[in-house]
Amino acid sequence: MSIEIHPTIAAISPYTPGRLAEEIEREFGITQATKLASNENALGPSPKALSVLQDVTRTLNRYPDGNGNALKKALATKYGVAAERIILGNGSDELISLLVKVAMVPDDDAIIAAPSFSIYEKAVASVFGNATIVPLTNNRYDLSAMAKAITPRTRLLFVCNPNNPTGTIVNNEQLIPFLHQIPKHALVVVDEAYGEYATAPNYPDTIGLLSQGYPLVVLRTFSKIYGLAGLRIGYGIGSTDVIETMNKVRLPFNTNTLAQRAAVAALQDDEHINASQTMNLTGKELFYDVFTQLGLSFVHSEANFVYVDTKKNGKAVFEALLRFGVIVRHINGPMLRITVGLPHENEQFIAAFRSVMQAPSLSNMSRVTP
Numbered sequence: 001m002s003i004e005i006h007p008t009i010a011a012i013s014p015y016t017p018g019r020l021a022e023e024i025e026r027e028f029g030i031t032q033a034t035k036l037a038s039n040e041n042a043l044g045p046s047p048k049a050l051s052v053l054q055d056v057t058r059t060l061n062r063y064p065d066g067n068g069n070a071l072k073k074a075l076a077t078k079y080g081v082a083a084e085r086i087i088l089g090n091g092s093d094e095l096i097s098l099l100v101k102v103a104m105v106p107d108d109d110a111i112i113a114a115p116s117f118s119i120y121e122k123a124v125a126s127v128f129g130n131a132t133i134v135p136l137t138n139n140r141y142d143l144s145a146m147a148k149a150i151t152p153r154t155r156l157l158f159v160c161n162p163n164n165p166t167g168t169i170v171n172n173e174q175l176i177p178f179l180h181q182i183p184k185h186a187l188v189v190v191d192e193a194y195g196e197y198a199t200a201p202n203y204p205d206t207i208g209l210l211s212q213g214y215p216l217v218v219l220r221t222f223s224k225i226y227g228l229a230g231l232r233i234g235y236g237i238g239s240t241d242v243i244e245t246m247n248k249v250r251l252p253f254n255t256n257t258l259a260q261r262a263a264v265a266a267l268q269d270d271e272h273i274n275a276s277q278t279m280n281l282t283g284k285e286l287f288y289d290v291f292t293q294l295g296l297s298f299v300h301s302e303a304n305f306v307y308v309d310t311k312k313n314g315k316a317v318f319e320a321l322l323r324f325g326v327i328v329r330h331i332n333g334p335m336l337r338i339t340v341g342l343p344h345e346n347e348q349f350i351a352a353f354r355s356v357m358q359a360p361s362l363s364n365m366s367r368v369t370p
């Protein structure tokens with residue numbers, strides 16, 4: 001027995017996760033591989049989050065709070081919004097998939113930038129929607145081109161801010177005029193997975209904009225600065241009716257007890273957040289210095305990763321780095337994305353990267369086993 005797969009679904013390319021450190025250690029017979037590929041927080045989970053987990057395990061025979069009331073209340077207090085305007089998700093990935101489900105029917109349109117987070121396109125295809133791809137210009141969102149791409153069937157416009165993989169932002173002065181061009185039948189999804197890392201003074205206050213009635217939904221996650229990617233929890237903030245509709249279609253227990261409790265603690269762990277922000281700023285400066293010394297162009301990032309032009313075959317550089325036990329992300333062509341790690345991890349990357357970039361030939365290099 002087999003099922004017939006719809007060609008739209010068959011055409012979705014599977015998500016390629018970052019390679020695991022253990023996998024690379026086994027494959028190349030090395031110890032101490034370093035993963036700088038998935039924008040995780042190398043400092044680890046929030047210690048406050050870890051400290052509540054032990055206590056929670058005793059109650060794991062019970063179903064979670066299907067409404068996640070304690071976490072929603074903590075978020076509502078922190079951001080000054082009503083709890084009814086918050087939805088929790090099994091990572092913000094789940095919220096992306098809920099959004100396309102409630103907003104789109106087959107042949108509706110969504111507008112997506114490229115390169116940006118690959119999940120948007122997969123989610124749109126999964127509900128048989130059409131994705132209109134608008135390329136970045138100069139590594140930045142081209143909001144006027146995105147506004148021009150709006151059709152009567154446009155339902156969602158995705159703005160990843162800061163953008164993964166470039167680290168650039170759409171600022172407040174760019175976002176507001178764009179929001180004014182959004183017709184009644186469409187909604188802007190602002191994905192702020194890296195929002196807690198952004199330091200630009202004109203980074204938009206989207207939650208404030210929401211309160212003023214602008215047509216957007218904000219997505220955030222505990223996977224990045226809070227260091228809880230393995231627990232799978234994120235949240236969305238939007239208008240009451242959008243959030244209510246998303247709540248109708250989600251699974252009743254989409255977020256688990258451990259994740260909910262850890263998230264409440266992590267949200268209040270200012271020490272961990274501050275340490276993560278500081279480590280990130282120092283790490284980015286170090287990367288910028290090295291890239292400048294090597295004569296490479298890179299993009300100043302508002303997130304916890306840097307997008308760099310290796311001016312070589314990026315896939316070959318990526319593979320050569322693996323042999324040094326360093327896992328980064330190849331985006332396309334010469335472009336790599338490197339997540340800021342712990343100081344010793346950054347040093348491991350830099351040493352490997354210098355060797356690879358200065359090697360006379362990458363193809364020779366990939367034949368050498370360390």
Ligand SMILES: *Cc1c(COP(=O)(O)O)cnc(C)c1O
Nearest residue numbers: 091092093117164193221223234
């Ligand atoms: C990592 C990331 C997410 C969050 O994923 P989770 O499902 O919350 O782990 C969302 N959007 C972008 C752009 C990301 O890079």
